[in-house]
Amino acid sequence: MSTIDNYMESYLADRDGAPIDIDRLVEQPSGLSHEDMPDALVDPRLTERGLEVMADFMHPKDSVYFDAIYGPQHGQKNIRGWLIPVMQEISFIKFEPTAEPVFLDDGMGGTTVDEWMMVAEMGDQRLPLSRGISVRWYRDGWITHAADYYDTNSFRMPGAMAEAPPPEAGADAPAPIPDWPRAGVPEYDGPVVVPSLSPEAEAWIESRVPGPKSAPSGLSSADIHALIHSPVYGEDFDLQCDLMHPTDSIYIDPIFGDFKGQADIRAWLTDIMGKVGNIRFKPMGPLVIDGDVSVQEWEQMAVQPDGTEIFMTRGASVRKVSDGWITYSADYFDAAPLMDEDIQKAGIAAGSTITAEDVMKYRGA
Numbered sequence: 001m002s003t004i005d006n007y008m009e010s011y012l013a014d015r016d017g018a019p020i021d022i023d024r025l026v027e028q029p030s031g032l033s034h035e036d037m038p039d040a041l042v043d044p045r046l047t048e049r050g051l052e053v054m055a056d057f058m059h060p061k062d063s064v065y066f067d068a069i070y071g072p073q074h075g076q077k078n079i080r081g082w083l084i085p086v087m088q089e090i091s092f093i094k095f096e097p098t099a100e101p102v103f104l105d106d107g108m109g110g111t112t113v114d115e116w117m118m119v120a121e122m123g124d125q126r127l128p129l130s131r132g133i134s135v136r137w138y139r140d141g142w143i144t145h146a147a148d149y150y151d152t153n154s155f156r157m158p159g160a161m162a163e164a165p166p167p168e169a170g171a172d173a174p175a176p177i178p179d180w181p182r183a184g185v186p187e188y189d190g191p192v193v194v195p196s197l198s199p200e201a202e203a204w205i206e207s208r209v210p211g212p213k214s215a216p217s218g219l220s221s222a223d224i225h226a227l228i229h230s231p232v233y234g235e236d237f238d239l240q241c242d243l244m245h246p247t248d249s250i251y252i253d254p255i256f257g258d259f260k261g262q263a264d265i266r267a268w269l270t271d272i273m274g275k276v277g278n279i280r281f282k283p284m285g286p287l288v289i290d291g292d293v294s295v296q297e298w299e300q301m302a303v304q305p306d307g308t309e310i311f312m313t314r315g316a317s318v319r320k321v322s323d324g325w326i327t328y329s330a331d332y333f334d335a336a337p338l339m340d341e342d343i344q345k346a347g348i349a350a351g352s353t354i355t356a357e358d359v360m361k362y363r364g365a
Contacts, residue, residue, distance in 0.1 A: 004036050008045050015049060022081045026056040029141030034110035035103060037138060051087055055080035059142035064186060066147040068132075068314075068334045069155065071181025079146075094119050098131065099328075104290035110138040111288045113295050113318060115330065118150065129154045131252070133316050133332040135285070135297060145285070147297060149316045149332040151254040152180065156336060180336045185284075185314070188297075192283040195226040197233075205233065212262065213242050216324030224321045225289045229296065237273045241266035245325040252330040255338075256362045265329075268362055275358065277351030278303040284314065294319045300333070302343070302350035310346035313337045 001009075007030060032040055040046075041054055058065065058076040065079045066072045070086065073079045099115040114134040120127040132150025136143050155177050197205075201223040217224070224243060227233050234240070244251075244262040251259040256272065259265045285297035297316045301309035315333025319326060337343055347354075 003032060004040050004043065007032055007036075007040060008043060011053065012045065015052070020049070020052055020084060022084050023077070024052070024055070024080060025060060025077055027060050030057060031141070034138035034141075037143070038101065038103060038112045038136070051084050052080075054143075055083055057143045058146070059139075059144050063142065063144050064146070066181075066185060066314075068148060068150050068152050068180070069177050071178075072184045072186070074184075092121055093129070094121055095132075102290075102293050104288045104293060104295065106137075106286060106288040106290070108137075108139060108286070111286075111295065112136045112138070113293070115318065115332075131254070131332070133318065133330070135295060135316055137285070147316070149297075149314065150334065151332075152177070152334050152336045153339075180334060180340075188284045190286055192287050194229050194231065194287060195222060195289065197226050197230065198223050201227060205239070208239065208242065210238050210242065212246075212266075214246055217243055218324055219243075221292050221321045222289070224324070224326060225294045225319065228294065228319050228326065229287055229289075237269045238266070240326070241269060243321075243326045245327055248327060249325065250328050250330075254331070254333060255335055255359060259362075272354065272358065272362075275353045277347060277353070279312070279347075279350060279352075280309060282309070292321050302346040302352075304346065304349050310343070310350075311337075312343055312347065 030037065030040075037057055041050060041057070046053055055076060058079050060076045063076060063079060064072050064074055065083065070082065073082045095116040096119055097114065098117050102113045104111045104113065112135070115132070116134070117131050118129040120129055130150045130152070132148055135145075135147045135149070137145035198220075201219055204217055204219055204223075219227075227243065228240065241262060244265050246262045247260075249260065249262060249265060251265045251269070253259075256268060259268050280301045280303055281296075281298040282301050283296065284299055287296050288294060295316060295318050297314075299314050300312040302312050303309055313333045313335070315331060317332070318328070318330045320328035338347075
């Protein structure tokens with residue numbers, strides 16, 4: 001019998017048929033490995049108890065769950081007391097995978113990346129709401145960090161959820177969603193290790209002729225990730241586009257939409273990134289690179305003329321490489337804070353010149 005089977009047998013013998021207890025506190029780790037825990041969470045034997053098990057896996061004290069609408073919850077009991085009632089309230093919303101889930105060996109336990117589309121199911125209708133990503137850190141037998149990044153504007157539009165199923169008889173109507181979270185997100189003070197460029201990567205940069213590329217770079221996946229995240233070459237967007245596959249690369253952005261192929265990605269990325277002004281992506285977690293995949297959580301900061309930095313939004317970026325190309329790039333963040341007047345002023349002070357016409361130029365294409 002596998003470790004997961006043993007866990008399920010013990011858990012279901014204890015909990016199957018028992019009411020969901022939002023005051024429950026689990027103080028001993030499950031005994032599952034970090035690789036087994038993500039598989040256990042999607043085990044079909046759990047049925048509706050998956051949320052309980054996810055809360056069980058959160059560290060009793062040293063865990064944080066960040067959600068783009070509700071902000072951060074600290075500690076297992078607070079996470080359980082928020083997660084289960086909220087997810088029960090929005091049970092008509094489903095999370096449909098948009099990519100294969102990934103377990104990344106981060107050298108500290110493990111990081112999982114799940115990309116999904118949030119869909120409201122109302123009778124025979126499906127209403128896509130927002131594309132998002134879930135990032136989890138596994139440490140010492142627990143989940144210590146969980147974050148769901150997605151654009152909440154689809155919920156904030158007038159009447160956006162007017163067609164949501166009515167509450168069951170005797171139940172309260174769902175409360176209006178809160179304003180975007182402004183406080184309580186722990187600073188990240190751990191290491192962010194960007195790999196050094198190899199002599200082969202340095203030679204490629206020296207010999208590179210900017211412009212459309214039809215042949216792969218010949219660089220290893222490690223070198224491409226090093227270039228993507230380099231503090232110097234990571235902001236050379238023409239160079240980044242040289243590494244995009246001519247036809248098969250995909251770039252996903254919550255504001256501007258989806259782009260495919262080197263030429264379309266280059267046209268958009270070099271245009272728009274030249275208009276964002278002086279911004280910095282402050283790491284909110286380790287840079288995790290494992291084979292062909294990397295993920296980085298961040299806060300986008302507007303750097304003011306006096307050098308101070310003002311928060312703009314939070315998010316995470318995923319990059320995938322294959323056969324010497326960047327084949328997949330996705331940035332997930334909440335655009336709602338960017339509608340805030342003070343944040344817009346900070347962006348302008350940082351040199352941003354992006355307009356609504358810039359968005360429609362690509363979004364409306």
